[in-house]
Amino acid sequence: MAEYGHLTEKEITLFHQGKDFRCYRKFGAHAQGGKGFHFALWAPRVKSVHVIGEFDGWRDGIPMACVDLPGGSQSDIWTCFVPGAIDGMLYKFRIETLSGEVLYKADPFAFFAEKRPGTASRLAGPNTLKHRWNDEEWIKQRKSESHFKKPMNIYEVHLGSWKQHGKNAEDPVFFSYRELAKELTSYVKDMGYTYVELMPVMEHPFDGSWGYQTTGYYAPTSRYGLPKDFKYLIDCFHQAGIGVILDWVPGHFCRDAHGLCRFNGSELFESEEHVEWGTYKFDYSRPEVRSFLISNAIFWLEEYHVDGIRVDGVSSMLYLNYGIDDPAQKRFNHKGGEEDLVAQAFLQELNEVIGRLHPDVFTVAEESTAWPLVTYPPEEGGLGFHYKWDMGWMNDTLRYCALDFPFRDGSHQLLTFSMMYAFNENFILPLSHDEVVHGKCSLIQRMPGDYWRQFAGLRLLLMYQMCHSGGKLNFMGNEIGQFIEWRFYEGLEWFLLDYDAHARHQKFVKAMNHFYLNTPSLWQQNYDWSGYQWLDADNRDQSILLFKRQGKKEDDFTIILLNFQPDTYKEYKIGVPAAGAYREIFNSDREEFGGSNHINPQPLKTKKGVYHGQEQYIEIIVPPIGAVIFAPTLT
CATH class of the missing domain: 2.60.40.10 (Immunoglobulins)
Structure with a gap:
């Protein structure tokens, strides 16, 4: 040749x-x-x-x-x-x-x-x-067992603001990749997360874009060190048993003169301006652009051993009129619809190629519309992603949790509606960086009530997410109850851990994460109805949810009650699926977590009687603004 x-x-x-x-x-x-x-x-x-x-x-x-x-x-x-x-x-x-x-x-x-x-x-x-990899055991394990069969609890991180040396917004002194390899890796492992998702590390000129307006698609940013140092960071995560997901932005790129825009003096990589962000959309009809982008995804998988790629802004790629409100400016494809069929074909090819070359890794779509079959194979008309962010769950849940307690009964459906479509796709439930910026408030600041109720509400929100079907994602800072919104130009407020309420909240998150890892019923059957059963979805008067999560084994199940009101119940009857005894295995209201310690310390024996469609029941103590989980016991 x-x-x-x-x-x-x-x-x-x-x-x-x-x-x-x-x-x-x-x-x-x-x-x-x-x-x-x-x-x-x-x-x-x-x-x-x-x-x-x-x-x-x-x-x-x-x-x-x-x-x-x-x-x-x-x-x-x-x-x-x-x-x-x-x-x-x-x-x-x-x-x-x-x-x-x-x-x-x-x-x-x-x-x-x-x-x-x-x-x-x-x-x-x-x-x-050049880096000598030491993650052979991780890669071997990754290939031996599907990610669908493992617990997925993601810690979303912006490397530049997780921690910084000092506090200087004008010229921040970042932690290096190698410093992060030591501190971030051990922290994520200790806290019980199974993956980190890194906001874009590809080179970008403006800190305030958070990496989402890229100029160097093949270059890990020099802000934190050399490419080999970034490989070292990923290697350390893998050796600690932590998977790595990269945010990736194939939907648009920035208009900086040294970048891809007007690369030969005219439109080459781009097709048109992105009306939402003032950037340029990639021209997916150009074969060379498809080679450039799909090769880039393969590059991160092969050269950096990445385990998953989260594709940013998929909705903006899929619709011709995304962000266009004026009817006179709207465009339509040759079938008369608003779908961008070229972008759809690109995403299908991207996922097909990744699946063929690297069947042990996964892709995630940030897709916020009702586009069908996002996580179905292209041969079935799907886009071919493995997972989709459940933006509907996120929006409904946060809207509900921001309601003051007297008004929650009228919006009970915001808690339950997600189960109407929970298994239409393979969902990840995100509480991401986008929800703690631009005046939306931090998660804890959204919670109604006094200081105690706010922390209780945040614990309950995280428990609801953890017990719901699907993968989980939380942005850094959620685990310490940071009150201010995320600021990309400075580190998280780690000093808050000197205060008892924040330290107890972090202790709660750590305990919850490890409980999740050690409770297979919460993740073994995450993506179909065999792992979930409603016991009571309709108790709007008390704002209580009651459901069952089922593991692979018949006798491996958990009963979960979530109380979204500040009321406490001493003898609350809940139906259970089998006679015997049940023990409380987790309670968000424990004193060590900052709660009021309304717990069930002893095993509870079932009594005959029909409750919640079951032929036996137990009487429990229900904590205020809290979650309590039971499992059958042999003792």
Whole structure:
């Protein structure tokens, strides 16, 4: 097979067909055995391309040649070799457009970038990239058992504001990847989470975008260290038994001049402006863009051993008129609908490729509409994701929990409606960063009542999430009851743990998380009705929910009662599915958690009588604004 500047004819063909799913191996800048770096860039319809940088003193640059294919056709791919270029040097591409405009662009395939506010790419050779992995046991285990059969309790993290050195909003001193590997890994493990989800780590110019407006899709941000340091962080998570999910943004990119926008002087990577965010949408109809994006997802899975990818803003990709209210501006596809069929096909292909190449990893859709079959296979008309965020549960639940207690009976359906569709998709229940910013208030600040009731309400909210079917996700700070909204420019308020109420709340979250891990009935059958049974969904007068969670074994089940009012009941009868004795195995109202200690300390024997459709019942103490869980006992 003929080679063209280290690219084979087959690779060039596949790239132009949208089928080169590992094109990062040849495009961009690659070290050549200590002799220099080879460069390859896709830039159609331009006069010339030069690579400039520290290796030539940022002068005129090294000219790149456009690859000619057999028959005289041009590939639109520019290549060159720069002898003497070494690991760590800064560089850009100097592109002269057909109109004579000169553009200075960062490398779309760069593996590393200059720290902001600089905008250049940085050459990445072994000194920058190479890491010896020690997560063989994790990968082996990942391949041996499906993620659907494991507990999923996700801690969502923004690396720049989990902790910081000092407090300086003007120039924050971040924890490095290696410092986070020590502190964050041990914290997540100790707290009992099973996954971390990292808000975008791909290089981005503006801290305030939180990473969601990307310029360097293949480069972990230089804010926290080298790419090999980021690999070390992921490796440490895996060795601690923690999976890693990355937020990924294939729906749009920022309009910064050094990035992807107008890359050749006209629209190339983009199709149109995103009306919601002032960014640009990717052009999924262009095969080379599909190669770029799908290859990028594979890159993070293969080069960084990532376990899951959460695709941001899926709804904005799927609808032609997302964010457009003016009827005169609305557009329709050839079938007369508002669906973006090209974006739909891209997502289906993305998930098909990931499933074929890496069947042991998963993808998650942030999709907030009623788009059907998000987690169904493409061959069945689905998008092919493994999970979907349940935004309906999140919105309904937070709306309910913000209601003052006298008004909750009239909105009881907000608690129960999610079970009407709970198994239409494979859901993850999110209490994410989006819910604690922009004036929405922190979770605890939404809770009504005095200080005690607010903490009780937050404990109850988290218990409701934990006992509901589906995966779980909580944003950092929820576990310490932080009252202020999340601020991306400073660390969490860890000093709150010097105060008893916050320390007890963190102790509660830790205990709840470990209880979840050790209670298979709460997660073994998370995604179908075999794991869930209503016992009483309609007690709006007392604002109480009663249901059963079922494990794989017939005698492995839990009975869960959630009381959303500040009332206490001393002899409350609940129907149970089998005669015998039951013991309380968890109670959010325990004194050590900051509660009032309305607990059931002794095993409770069943009595004959029909309650909640069962032929026997037990009498329990119901805590105020609390959750209590029972399991059958042999003693």
